Amino acid sequence: MDTTVTSTSQSAIELYYKGLEEGKLKARRCKDCGEHTFPPTGCCAHCGGWSLDWVDLSGKGTLLFATHNISPACHPRFEPIAPYVYGHICLDEGIIVQAIVQGVKATPEDLNQLFQRGQTPVEADILRMDDLPVLAFRIIR
């Protein structure tokens, strides 16, 4: 057994948000099973392996469904933009993410129109809140 102290490193969480600041979607890819873990952790979400590479995702995907949320938002960070549209998205890499969707109004009419239209291509469009960059998406017309 290793009784020495694990060496210091930078937090994957911090690296992720620093990546967003630069417009990058940082993910991990497992050296054992090849699957992506996104957002990044230190362990493969698929096989439990601990050997992972860092990779950047394309930021492209498909919006499957979009709804909205209430105003004021549940979290203070998002009060300035609530009510906002929130979507269920499948990235081109096959990863499911839920995130804020920009460029659509949070009204029953617009959301209904989007629903009737069906699956829609989207791309990452980082939202810059006061204290944190936030992964969001925008519909590609």
Place this chain on the structure above:
Amino acid sequence: MDTTVTSTSQSAIELYYKGLEEGKLKARRCKDCGEHTFPPTGCCAHCGGWSLDWVDLSGKGTLLFATHNISPACHPRFEPIAPYVYGHICLDEGIIVQAIVQGVKATPEDLNQLFQRGQTPVEADILRMDDLPVLAFRIIR
């Protein structure tokens, strides 16, 4: 099974502190086993019975040991009086309580003198903090 709603009543905790405000030590006495539960709850701490009378304690007892605590106090309520003396007390009714002891300085010298003197009679002397009456004791010289 009783599916009706338990009838409203006043909290034993509130009754206790209202009692302290009037200088009274409110306790419960079990109708089943006769033992005291102090401070008061709705259940006998000794036999688990739920039939209890309200009684007032004498407020007299014996200080078994006294130590002190640090300054600032762990709780904001007691910052104004920290460091204070804190004692292990057996009430005349046979109930063990721990409480602030007034009239002794929180110094090693005074505490040592008290320790060498041994068990000492005390009586309740309610302390009135800004927001709450507090059960405290004073040494009977």
Place this chain on the structure above:
Amino acid sequence: MRNRLKEEIVISGVGCSRFGDLLETPGLKGLSLQEVTANAVREALDDAGLSGQDLDAVYVGNAMVHSSQLPGTYSQLSKWIGAELKSGVHFDAQCSTTNVGAALAAMSIASGVYDTVLVVGFETTRTKVKGFSPYEREALQHKETWLWTDMAVNQAYGVPQGYDIFSTYNGLVALGYCRKYGLSIEDYDKGMFELCRTRRLHGSMNPKANIQQTMEDKASELGFSSSYEMWQSDEVNPFVAWPSRLMSLVTIADGASAMVLTRADIARANKSQPVQLKGFGISYRDLPWYDEDPTLWDFDRRSATQAMEMADIKATDINYLHTHDCSHISGICTAEMIGYLPSGKGLAAARDGELRYDGKRPMSTHGGRHAFGHAWAASAGSDTYEAVLQMRGMAGKRQIPKRPEISVIHTHGYAMIGTTIVLGGV
């Protein structure tokens, strides 16, 4: 996992407070959280014919310590329930708490260690401790309730990036359901209305429910010509996560529940009829809770499968079902996944009155999370309480005509732990 209990375990006593508000609801108002909880425990102990002294262990659950300010509950409650010097633990699985506690208690008994265990859950989602007072409380702001509740949701990448319970747990699931089964948004809305109407009917028949007013009475009180007109009113019933409206959601409450678990062979002398805990299953998943299809939740499927396998029952054996219905559409998806309702037909069943206490597929007869109300860590216990009353034929006006022999209770613990328990006669 072997997924078998080596001994028969029963729930020998159940208790539940009224759900409401510690500042204003009759039965709660004026009492401390300790006393509200002790009253639920007293009911469960009386039901089992025991006192606190007869217990081997006490497992107490509470989710939102920011409002309760009562951790270390094993000792802090002990004098209020006459159960000092026992074994115990504080635990939570958020809104699945009490039923996860039932599983832990059952395992600790079947292992050969304890004989009788008390499980308790309490929660305050509407009030919090006022300043440093030992007994005064004040109203919780809605935003505080959700900020503190959402702490149980992914704090690295979920909440910081705009996660919202109403979108994830309601609007997206609704859209997935409509797309999957070709349901129009209008029919979805009508179905949600019928479901809420049923839940509120049940609440009106339950003296412990948070909301005891039917949809019809509320509509007439507000001057609407029909309850459906009220339902469609943006003022009374706005969209909170389109296409889901406010009244398709939970109402929040303060409350407490309790149950006593023991070995079947020593419960024979019980005061009331014990009910066997035949099976349980628990499975959690972090966000996202579902893959491409928002109606298909794998951790729920696992929890239900484990519970039904342990109990050795099939879906057709179930006489009474409660599914977690914080979000009404999510509750319907779970009921369909379990097989209690046919896939895609849940809202039609609601419309046809099948989900009523006197219908063919009775569900959530206490009123569910909307009408009975939701007090996080106490809620699963309120569901079990209701099931036990129904199985004993003691549910009063809302009694299911033919007493259920097999009841299944499913709950979601934030964020997210699916929990299913199966109850049967002894």
Place this chain on the structure above:
Amino acid sequence: MRNRLKEEIVISGVGCSRFGDLLETPGLKGLSLQEVTANAVREALDDAGLSGQDLDAVYVGNAMVHSSQLPGTYSQLSKWIGAELKSGVHFDAQCSTTNVGAALAAMSIASGVYDTVLVVGFETTRTKVKGFSPYEREALQHKETWLWTDMAVNQAYGVPQGYDIFSTYNGLVALGYCRKYGLSIEDYDKGMFELCRTRRLHGSMNPKANIQQTMEDKASELGFSSSYEMWQSDEVNPFVAWPSRLMSLVTIADGASAMVLTRADIARANKSQPVQLKGFGISYRDLPWYDEDPTLWDFDRRSATQAMEMADIKATDINYLHTHDCSHISGICTAEMIGYLPSGKGLAAARDGELRYDGKRPMSTHGGRHAFGHAWAASAGSDTYEAVLQMRGMAGKRQIPKRPEISVIHTHGYAMIGTTIVLGGV
């Protein structure tokens, strides 16, 4: 209570982080709480030769949610340890957490339900989340740490009326001990010095300890002519609850620990040597924790008696003991109650070096709560970690010359739950 486990249960893997400060300590600095915890889990899983996928259930403990802001841990940690879709619960028994978790895990396995369970504890007593940041932390003020920690103490009548941990848990116990055994205050003080010196010696031999500096090195660093002169300095080592000084207390830390429990019959292929969990006992009591005699704690006696009966051992069988030593004098009282040290002779044993790793009655060889440090919900796991290392002969410089065959670990969970576990060879 039958107090028997129907199956043999082993601890097949253990892990522990360094104890320190997430803002400054090498090995912790720069990492999130999720990652510090995952690293301890990884060590335990590697030790057991497993991955997160091999687990049936994950029980995660954390006491002070005000600083961690991480409830719902079963799901929030799941992606960090590769263990989604498992059974789980969040639980705590404050500073007994991890070992109460071991008991819960053992019972859930012996009941016939699960085969392999991970128990995790983590805590931040020195740092808290900064604002709403998902990764930044800031220093906790000492007063916040105690205000939030003391929430686990009687909130109706204890804390509101001036309860203070140092008085109740240290000063009064010290005076009771001196009176009972006719010890002078001077001899008590000297004994406490010797005890602290031993604990710091152990910490200096442990790369994971919070304090790795011996008393002698600290005294020379500060310019004292002897370590006893430093001990008696009111500036460096003031009385915090007369006659007890600062250095007779806990030092606070951030940290995490983990262990894997499984059936003995499937652990044979284990990577490392499994250790049997032969017995456990848990008993809680609200204030007052003791009656007339402050040295006699009935709930501790019950917890130790239950554990030793379940394990079928006597005090003379114990080769290594850890007692909860947040308060050094309380730890001595517990060791004497268990019978590992003769009544009233604990401080003499410390003075004679008997409590050192190389002494006749080794105790707390990781450094105890003072030198190893105390991270509430993670600490009991750190004690178990040390015992397992010692039993395997892998404790490095502080290895007990003759490997312990029977180890007993006692912890106090606020406020107050006594927990004792007995470990033995397989």
